[in-house]
Amino acid sequence: MSSRAKNLTRVLTALAVGLSATLSSLPVAQANPFTISYDANANIVGAVAQKGITTGSVPTSSPQASGTTYTVLGQGTLARQGFTFAGWNTSSTGTGTTYQPGSTFAIASSFTLFAIWTVPSAARLIGNGGAIINVANTNSVTNGSFCLSAGIRGITSDGTDIYFRPSTNPGYICRTTQNGVIVSVHLVTGLAAVQSDSLALVFGNGCLYLRKDSSTLNSIYCIAISNWSLNSISLPAGNPMPAGGGWLNGNFIQFPDGRIGSVGTSTAAASWSGGTGTGAGQCPTSMFCKTLRLYTPAGTGASTTLTYSADFVLADEITGWPSDDHGIATDGTYLYQIRHARGYKVWALQTTSPSFLVFNGDANGIADTTPACGATTGITATYCLISNPVNGAVTTPTALTNSTYFGRSHGLGKYLVGDYDGASRFWLSEAATPPPGPGNPDITPPSFTNSDTFTVTENIATSFNAATITINDSATLVIAAGNDGSLFNIIKLDTATAYLRFKASPDFEGPTDVGTNNIYNITITTTDSVGNAASRVFFIIVTNANESSITSAPVVVGDVYKGTVTTITVTVNAPGSVRFLLKGKKIPACLARPTSGNYPNYTATCQWKPPVTALQTLTAELTPSDSSFARSTSAPSSFWVLKRSTRR
Numbered sequence: 306m307s308s309r310a311k312n313l314t315r316v317l318t319a320l321a322v323g324l325s326a327t328l329s330s331l332p333v334a335q336a337n338p339f340t341i342s343y344d345a346n347a348n349i350v351g352a353v354a355q356k357g358i359t360t361g362s363v364p365t366s367s368p369q370a371s372g373t374t375y376t377v378l379g380q381g382t383l384a385r386q387g388f389t390f391a392g393w394n395t396s397s398t399g400t401g402t403t404y405q406p407g408s409t410f411a412i413a414s415s416f417t418l419f420a421i422w423t424v425p426s427a428a429r430l431i432g433n434g435g436a437i438i439n440v441a442n443t444n445s446v447t448n449g450s451f452c453l454s455a456g457i458r459g460i461t462s463d464g465t466d467i468y469f470r471p472s473t474n475p476g477y478i479c480r481t482t483q484n485g486v487i488v489s490v491h492l493v494t495g496l497a498a499v500q501s502d503s504l505a506l507v508f509g510n511g512c513l514y515l516r517k518d519s520s521t522l523n524s525i526y527c528i529a530i531s532n533w534s535l536n537s538i539s540l541p542a543g544n545p546m547p548a549g550g551g552w553l554n555g556n557f558i559q560f561p562d563g564r565i566g567s568v569g570t571s572t573a574a575a576s577w578s579g580g581t582g583t584g585a586g587q588c589p590t591s592m593f594c595k596t597l598r599l600y601t602p603a604g605t606g607a608s609t610t611l612t613y614s615a616d617f618v619l620a621d622e623i624t625g626w627p628s629d630d631h632g633i634a635t636d637g638t639y640l641y642q643i644r645h646a647r648g649y650k651v652w653a654l655q656t657t658s659p660s661f662l663v664f665n666g667d668a669n670g671i672a673d674t675t676p677a678c679g680a681t682t683g684i685t686a687t688y689c690l691i692s693n694p695v696n697g698a699v700t701t702p703t704a705l706t707n708s709t710y711f712g713r714s715h716g717l718g719k720y721l722v723g724d725y726d727g728a729s730r731f732w733l734s735e736a737a738t739p740p741p742g743p744g745n746p747d748i749t750p751p752s753f754t755n756s757d758t759f760t761v762t763e764n765i766a767t768s769f770n771a772a773t774i775t776i777n778d779s780a781t782l783v784i785a786a787g788n789d790g791s792l793f794n795i796i797k798l799d800t801a802t803a804y805l806r807f808k809a810s811p812d813f814e815g816p817t818d819v820g821t822n823n824i825y826n827i828t829i830t831t832t833d834s835v836g837n838a839a840s841r842v843f844f845i846i847v848t849n850a851n852e853s854s855i856t857s858a859p860v861v862v863g864d865v866y867k868g869t870v871t872t873i874t875v876t877v878n879a880p881g882s883v884r885f886l887l888k889g890k891k892i893p894a895c896l897a898r899p900t901s902g903n904y905p906n907y908t909a910t911c912q913w914k915p916p917v918t919a920l921q922t923l924t925a926e927l928t929p930s931d932s933s934f935a936r937s938t939s940a941p942s943s944f945w946v947l948k949r950s951t952r953r
Contacts, residue, residue: 339415346419351684352398357661379406387653387663393418423683427739428639428651428663432680432689432697438485440729448490452479457723459506464716475501495535504555511605519554529606536607544613551630560744561637561715566599620659623670632711638742694732750839751778751831758844763813772805785830788819813849814904823847854879854934858942859923866949873911881929883909915946
């Protein structure tokens with residue numbers, strides 16, 4: 306190479322080294338410039354601001370190069386109090402492009418994906434169906450007329466039938482079916498003297514509970530349904546019932562778990578006795594809070610006693626709402642409250658933090674606006690008129706003249722709203738099952754979502770997934786029992802999926818299951834985070850596979866002599882017949898020797914009289930009687946045939 310060429314090479318090399326150093330010093334973000342971020346979106350529902358709280362954390366992803374196929378991450382541990390996760394959107398209001406977890410796109414820029422939260426149907430039932438029920442005395446029940454053409458003064462349910470107090474005969478309790486057919490009418494001694502307005506009615510522990518009046522906070526009434534007597538029940542000392550606000554100062558509520566209680570009036574966060582914040586017992590900054598106090602009943606009827614249970618904090622951005630309370634009710638997860646002649650709000654109940662609104666069906670709660678109920682869509686901050694609880698909109702005539710008194714039939718899973726001015730009628734909502742909540746404990750065990758039976762071929766590896774077990778909940782999965790459970794390992798993939806693997810590779814010809822029929826049964830138990838458990842028996846069937854047979858090299862015992870009978874033995878792994886060969890030629894007496902024994906160790910023998918001395922080579926061929934095994938030939942076996950040392 307010339308000196309000029311060498312110099313040019315040196316220059317090019319230096320340039321290459323410099324360029325490489327420059328590139329290597331560039332920040333990673335320039336090599337992978339785009340990042341997809343995730344936002345919990347805790348204070349937006351639909352296109353409307355609504356304060357809330359999330360738990361868990363948003364997923365995170367690393368920078369990606371332009372054009373990379375990006376897979377959208379899942380919800381992970383992220384959750385919003387009372388809401389259902391509905392995916393991710395490029396807009397916080399949900400008006401952009403929606404991406405579901407697991408979907409993909411080619412990344413071309415950095416942007417943020419916002420969590421989209423929808424309101425479950427159980428939290429938006431007013432304005433979302435149901436029916437207006439008119440009370441009728443179809444069966445001519447005695448005093449049934451007392452329950453007709455009357456306004457309702459408190460309404461509740463025992464889980465099957467409906468109970469209400471009629472305005473025209475407030476000393477009586479009317480009992481009807483859910484369809485409004487009168488079942489019975491009961492006079493309660495002393496009830497007529499108790500004010501009929503502003504006092505709600507709730508069922509529980511053999512009682513129809515109601516407050517005595519707006520100012521008595523240390524005791525309540527129990528109408529014992531066993532004898533229809535009016536009884537005073539004391540509240541626990543130091544834990545009086547909150548003073549109700551607005552018109553229904555005697556609001557009352559019952560949880561599905563049996564607890565009863567009432568809601569107080571709102572207080573600004575700055576004056577809240579529990580302090581400001583989002584911890585247990587606190588009121589969020591700049592919001593207004595009220596207390597839901599609960600008591601646990603014991604005993605039944607007149608012998609009922611009450612102990613303090615818990616306080617919930619209900620947070621709202623509007624002060625003093627509702628200015629005219631007309632009822633509260635709950636399914637144990639969500640708490641509804643209705644406002645006279647307007648709309649309603651729903652809170653997601655929590656004990657470890659304030660309870661935030663899930664559905665706002667009263668808009669700003671102040672100005673009269675044109676009803677535009679979004680209860681059917683899962684959005685919030687709309688105005689659902691409670692006088693038309695079926696559709697939440699203005700109609701003529703209105704469905705209920707004056708929607709007042711609120712209750713729930715926990716057995717039916719439906720809410721009730723009475724008509725204060727109407728002719729003995731009420732609204733009965735559609736049924737909806739809420740997610741588990743503080744007053745609606747999760748008692749449902751996880752369920753298995755896969756089939757009971759799996760089939761595999763023999764000889765699979767111990768790393769092979771013989772069965773995939775899936776459940777519909779986040780839970781543990783363990784091998785609990787079953788005849789053959791000890792033969793398997795369980796490998797957990799995630800909180801809802803696990804694999805079963807054989808500890809030893811299964812052999813169709815040598816089954817190890819109880820019964821030795823190649824049907825392995827295993828009992829799996831799954832337990833969720835609150836202890837609900839379920840078990841199920843699964844079956845793994847092992848099928849036969851075509852495989853090679855194995856024939857050992859022929860063996861003899863001791864020395865072999867010319868002209869002396871010698872036993873040749875081979876071991877095989879399948880039943881059948883064995884042909885013995887001497888230097889590749891048939892031994893006349895050993896053309897098809899039967900096997901004996903058990904899998905996987907069968908033997909066949911040949912009685913052979915060597916005709917000559919010298920080094921001899923024997924082989925054997927197995928023809929299996931089991932068609933799943935192929936023929937096999939042994940390795941050769943060589944040994945000396947000696948001259949016999951004695952005469953015949």
